[in-house]
Amino acid sequence: MWKGRTIRKIVAVVLAGLMTGMLLTACTENKNGQQNAADAEDYIKVGIVIPQTGVLTAFGAGTEEMTQYALDQINEAGGLEVDGTVKKLKLFVGDSQSEPEKARQVAQQMISGQNVDVMLTSHTADTTVPVSEACEEAGILCLSVDTPDEAWAASDHQYSYHAGFNTENELLCFLDAWKAAGVTSGKIGVMHADDAEGQAMMAAITAFAAAYGYEICDPGAYTPGTSNYSAMVRRLKEEDCEIVAGVMLTSDFGTFYRKLKASGYIPEVCTVAKAALFEEDVAAVGADRLCSEVWWTTEYPYVSSISGESCEEIGQQWLKLTKDSYVSALAGYDYANVEILYQILKEAKSLDIEKLCAAADTLDTETVIGRVRFNEQHYSVQSLVTGQWIYNEDGTWSRYIIANTQVPDCPVTSEFRKIK
Known part of the structure; x- marks a missing residue:
């Protein structure tokens, strides 16, 4: 009998099939030239949905680069053991186009079309909320950052977790x-x-x-x-x-x-x-x-749980990657989202959704945005x-x-x- 995640997966596949023609261009290879192809089976496939075009473009600028930088650090250290196999992480990027419904559709297509194992998202409730809803329907772990906690926690979450700040x-x-x-x-x-x-x-x-x-x-x-x-x-x-x-x-x-x-x-x-x-x-x-x-500054006294870099060093990497003239407050949150994923995967040692959620439920870690510890409603309040x-x-x-x-x-x- 089909139940649980299997049913949710089938529903997501059907939805994605209806939208494939419209959305194939939404999920592209990332800027490091990694292809969204079936040959990624030897990788932990990490999806991310962010606003790269539209009115929220400024929020999404630099996120792909900083996310890839953090993933590269994990990969260069040898990757992570999951389900008895050491794997590296591969990034798949989707553009929400600054539209909530598009964010949901892109997330659904990435889950069903690219078969991503986990999902990241960030930058306003117009992105994080619909993406987490898509992941809830499909039974996929979703990690989001930087949306105000109350806006994100308006509904219940079983597979989604959030690190932000409250009102x-x-x-x-x-x-x-x-x-x-x-x-x-x-x-x-x-x-x-x-x-x-x-x-x-x-x-x-x-x-x-x-x-x-x-x-x-x-x-x-x-x-x-x-x-x-x-x-x-x-x-x-x-x-x-x-x-x-x-x-x-x-x-x-x-x-x-x-x-x-x-x-x-x-x-x-x-x-x-x-x-x-x-x-x-x-x-x-x-x-x-x-x-x-x-939200975050290079003056923060925290260090990376992946590399040991200071917030000042993370900021310098942001400048190098984006060619910006100043360090955005979003830089630390973009990096920390990967830190959170890293700690959950290290603890779970599996891509099984129940094990991932169990690791997230007990997460208590220091990151470049401070201590992250999810409450019963699956969010962590950052200072x-x-x-x-x-x-x-x-x-x-x-x-x-x-x-x-x-x-x-x-x-x-x-x-x-x-x-x-």
């Missing part, structure tokens, strides 16, 4: 910035989208603000991609909000912030999650002295520090660490500077 840790970073600005009470204007992440932020910040003596001003939810923030900015100005906070996509924040500056209204401190990850986005809108949570972007006199941008409450061993590199 409370984001808000604690915001609180550090508010205090550094000398604003210990008053109104907080909250920018939030009408999606799951925006709703989660709004609910959390309302209770959080009340607990710390602040009052919430809600200018209303916006639809991602909107171009008109006039009414919201007017409300923030009328309410004399000393703080503007929220979670926004970089494109939405850029549109909003330009309108904010044009209005002549400047808050004492602006704390926005997600939107301030990338230097080019901050620079494009001139968001000088913007504060945000910092954050608080950063501020500063425009330098020479025309460059720097992000400084202004508070390290959650990671005391990460050095503070600058005092808070008030928005001009």
Whole structure:
């Protein structure tokens, strides 16, 4: 009788067959020239679904290179023993095109068409949630990182595990910035989208603000991609909000912030999650002295569980691999996702899903993003520090660490500077 994973596999195969013509181009050979072919049977086949095109392209940039770098370290050390055979790991890459349904479809095709053994994914709930759902249906281990925990854990997971940060840790970073600005009470204007992440932020910040003596001003939810923030900015100005906070996509924040500056209204401190990850986005809108949570930095005191490299050394490899001018906060999470996989495979010594899940359930390891230990809901809460972007006199941008409450061993590199 067929049951369990076998049935899920058959369902996934049928779904993939219906989509094969449409999706064959979505899963390509990786940049190191490795082919997605049947000759990979001697490898542990590692799939990864990330946004390489579309509105989330900036999030996916460099992920393939850093993932391959970490896998190469494992392979160069001899690979891993699974089911009595020593194997190396081979990467198969799928592009979500920044669309949730496409992410799901690509994951399904990789599972059924490429027969990947395990799946990695990252970069916003629009990617990690549908990919994990596809893996749940197929009975495949899925490891994801960097999505807020609450957004990822909206549904139950049996085969999926996540290492990210929760809204409370984001808000604690915001609180550090508010205090550094000398604003210990008053109104907080909250920018939030009408999606799951925006709703989660709004609910959390309302209770959080009340607990710390602040009052919430809600200018209303916006639809991602909107171009008109006039009414919201007017409300923030009328309410004399000393703080503007929220979670926004970089494109939405850029549109909003330009309108904010044009209005002549400047808050004492602006704390926005997600939107301030990338230097080019901050620079494009001139968001000088913007504060945000910092997911990961080369100043973190952790070392790789694969190679022993420091976070600074991982950052240098990122620069070498991507040719970027600065190290993205995503670099550490991209690397850590492979660290997590490495530790699970070492413990399980098998590709059997039950053994893999048993190893994940008991995982307790140090990585370049800190200690990873999954709770009963299959996610690990990672600590954050608080950063501020500063425009330098020479025309460059720097992000400084202004508070390290959650990671005391990460050095503070600058005092808070008030928005001009």
